[in-house]
Amino acid sequence: MIVRQEIRALLEQPPIGEEVTVMGWVRAWRGNRFMVLNDGSGPETLQVVVDGDRFGEETLRAIGFHACVGVTGTLTESQGSGQSVEVIATDITIFGGNDLSKYPLQPKKQSMEFLRENAQFRMRTSTFSSVFRVRHGVAYAVNKYFHDRGYYYLHTPIITGNDAEGAGEMFRVSVLDPVNPPKTEAGTIDYDQDFFGKPTNLTVSGQLQAEIGALALGKVYTFGPTFRAENSNTSRHLAEFWMIEPEIAFADLENDMDLAEDFVKYLINYCLENYGGDLEFLDARIREVEKNMKAADRRPMGLVDTLKFVVENDFARVTYTEALDILLRSKAYKKGKFEFPLSWGADLQAEHERYLVEKHFERPVIVRDYPKDIKAFYMRQNDDGKTVAAMDVLFPYIGEVIGGSQREEREDKLRQRMQEMNVHADELDWYLQLRTFGGCPHAGFGLGFERIVQFITGMGNIRDVIPFPRAPRLAQF
């Protein structure tokens, strides 16, 4: 059996003078004497002092960048200034040597793009190991938040038979021969012969099914992979991403917004409390990157300060109509700084959202009550006949992080809207029945998991906060 101590635990309560055994990957090997080890348990490294006389030439030669080693030795106070404690090695095991003439990574700053192409090794870097520890922390906090508040985790299907969800282009799922699929007499593809006997796709949202759960269990949430076949080439879109979708019965848009704000703040706060070391490291990394940037391109606040600010301040809340008014009265608009026109009924463009968040309110903003024609069929119609009870939560840097709404629980209104928007009622009979039989006011939202991880870690590209990104023309690993 292998027995070892984890570096993170060791540094929390250093047993000075005792013998310890640590195992990990070499981050640096200096002066043929100092080995810096990290084992992934945290961002902290442990310095190992290697007396060349005690170990053979073969062992010394095998120690190198990202080699995997085990060390037994005495934990002592460090003579050097860069660390408080260190291990004086008495025994060294080389688990995996590393041929540096062939290894792609180097002990220096590497570009995010290069590391993305070497995803089999990128988690060994300090940046990515911190990112993925924080990602885990956010995922755990999601489940903890809902569990502690009486929500039930509902697993909605990944393969779906609805093509009426209207949330974007879908990936087809089929086992038919792609070259010569069976045809009907009319000449179309005969999906009756496909695995499910009908066309099926990967899910773009678990919301419609989550509503089934909410109208029985009261409060549910989904947290699973979601797929969009959009040809989106941006730093905040993925073809495969994880989405969190709470759905609650006996709730209106006010309840929905309160939940969204409280939930997001909880996730951020959880990371501040439990992953402070990783966040400090990422904060310092961003400052380093921004050193060479123009002042205007730098963040107004550091990463940790930004996170604290978001947690400590109320989100701004405005209606779509009020937001439009703010934009129309803005200096940016009057000086013609906006590329896209502003008119009631048109969706807010990224430049408008960024103005509201980064210039006007300087904090996260919730925009509610959007024009009904730019929103989905299932959103509850407001009494003004023009707007729906929808809300978007907008964040600095990443834009929309949450989209949600109160759902239309009135069957006649829902049917009328489906007809207007050309959504086929016969395919969503089960969804309509939730209104016919024992319906109630209910609401929910979708939170883009990678987007909130992106915000918390400060990573510029969403592809760098998911271990194996899927995007147009990108399905490696």
Add this chain to the structure above:
RNA sequence: GCCUCAGUAGCUCAGUUGGUUAGAGCGGCGGACUGUUAAUCCGUAGGUCAAAGGUUCGAGCCCUUUCUGAGGCGCCA
């Protein structure tokens, strides 16, 4: 999908109005080094200048097409 910029050594990049044999730092390899902190010092190897085609006496540099990447926009979470 659209717009802009980029692709030169393993990595990050320089390369002048088109002109001889393609440059640096880091990394690698060889050596020195018993308190280093991106260790340092000496030496050394390493190139289909993204690909194809074109202009020219001559192309890393100019033109065309394709591929790849980044940033922005759209779609959205």
